[in-house]
Amino acid sequence: MPPREGIYGLMAEFNTPTELVEATEAARAAGYRRMECYTPYPVEEAAEALHFHETRVPLLCLLGGVMGVTTAFLMETWINVWGYPLNIAGRPLWSWPAFIIPAYEWTILFAGLSAAFGMIALNGLPQLYHPVLNAPNFRNGATTDKFFLCLEAHDPKFSIIETRAFLETFPAVSVVEVDH
């Protein structure tokens, strides 16, 4: 893949999480959708302001669970009825009550793995490069004591002039352009 060029987004730096959350909510209200908050520790309100909970992880988890229960139940059916039929205490070969526990365990296993790996995949991980690391103030502050809001250039509402003006209405320490 050829290296991408141009501007990735505009990043505002804040000193407090409250300012970050207020700016994020205002950006969403102004119609921005492609944006991300970067904080040194989890800030729940920021996730909420980004509507971060509306992700596809629950769907992936559900699909994984359904896949787990189906796979386990069909597998046990095949083993007991066709693969290796055994007479166990005279019970029918297709003794479904005995299949429930393994099917339940596979449901949990598949759902758990789908949620974990689905989350990693939806986050775009593993990722060896990210444009925001080009900003020097980000490299210094993002893991210690600064709070960042990045409005990304591929948002339809993004405009280098208006978006900058918009971000400068907040008490941001700085608003910098981030290159790809």
Place this chain on the structure above:
Amino acid sequence: MASGHEQHEAGHHGPRTLPASLNSPEILSAWRKRALIVFAVSAVISLAFLALPFGKAHILRAYLLGFMICFSFFGGGLVMLMLQYVSGGKWGMLLRRPLEAMTRTYWLVVAMVVPIGIFAGHLYQWWAFPNSEATAKAFAAGLMTKEQQLTANAKHAMLNPTAAIIQTLVIFGILGLITYLLNKWSLERDADPARNTPASYDKWRVRFENLSGPCIFVYVVLLTDAALLWIMSLDVTWYSSIWGLKFLVGQGYAVLALSILTVILLSKVEPMKTLLRTTEQHDLGKFIFAFVMLNIYLTFAEFLIIWSGNVPDEIPWYLARIRGGWWVICTADFVCHWLIPFCLLLSRNLKRDKKRLSAVVMFMLFARCVDMFWIIEPNFHDAASRFSSEGLSVLAYVTVPLAVISAWAYYFFYQLAQRPLVNINDPHLAEMLEPEHAH
């Protein structure tokens, strides 16, 4: 993210203020009136069943169902109240006063057990034939099978009228004492002259914990005895060691459903409007989801173990609940009691939405009754044929429990109105007024 989210936005940027009045709102008297109307209508319809040839027996059995549901609310409320004292947490603080009101329905629930004692001879074989001579005669007359005769004799020490009355008195005596102390201390806690100081917080927390911890254990023992005595002994031959625990989980299921419904309906007006945050509502939704899971876990485990064992002593209990038309009820129980609540409560947005969550918990209360019906009714060997010959009589299992439960609800609303809706001398109160965090 409908209404739940809007509320979240509103209380987002800063602490809320405690409402001026924490007293129970006026709407409780309207609820009381409604409960009374439901009681009157369903009681009158229930009495009409007396005209049916077998109506009395149906009313009695349906009454036992209603009584067990009301006992779940009282006893389950008590154990949940103790649980929130030992576990702490804002969810418990939120439910404390509704749970206390449930426990204060004590006298009504005690009174409700009296008719069962009076008519016990029509429900329990061991009461009708209380000694080995009587069981021998019953066997000779074809009223008991040989197995019923022998097991009734073997279980005579626990299952006879005198022992049953003593057990019931002990159960209600101890539960009454715990109820009295918890309710008394709760008022004293708010009236403490040193209130809202760390010393007062600690003093009361420790006092409640010291009573609640051991009493949870006592409660589980007493509930096991109650469930064995009142329900399991309907079939004198059967036994299951998970029985008491199954009822305990069922009580948690019912009580959480009722509590969630109560706080959501109360949150239409102050003070609950301020006190019920989406965060705690979501927590309670997750908590009741755990009970939905635990309930199917125990119910299925019991079934699986008995199915695997395939022992003639145990299997008939399930055969009586699956064959002969009961398959419909068995399936309805599985679908209503587990499948529907489970699928719906998986959703995060539903748990945060007041309207939808309250609809689900209302349905869960109905499902508890279906479950209780499936547990109680197939004990009577004539039940299925009676239903097919007198189709109308099945309605008694709707109207009688409805009458009993609405009478209980009337008293519950009355008790709920007696106290402010929240404890003030508790550090969690300040936390409940803090801005919300998303989960």
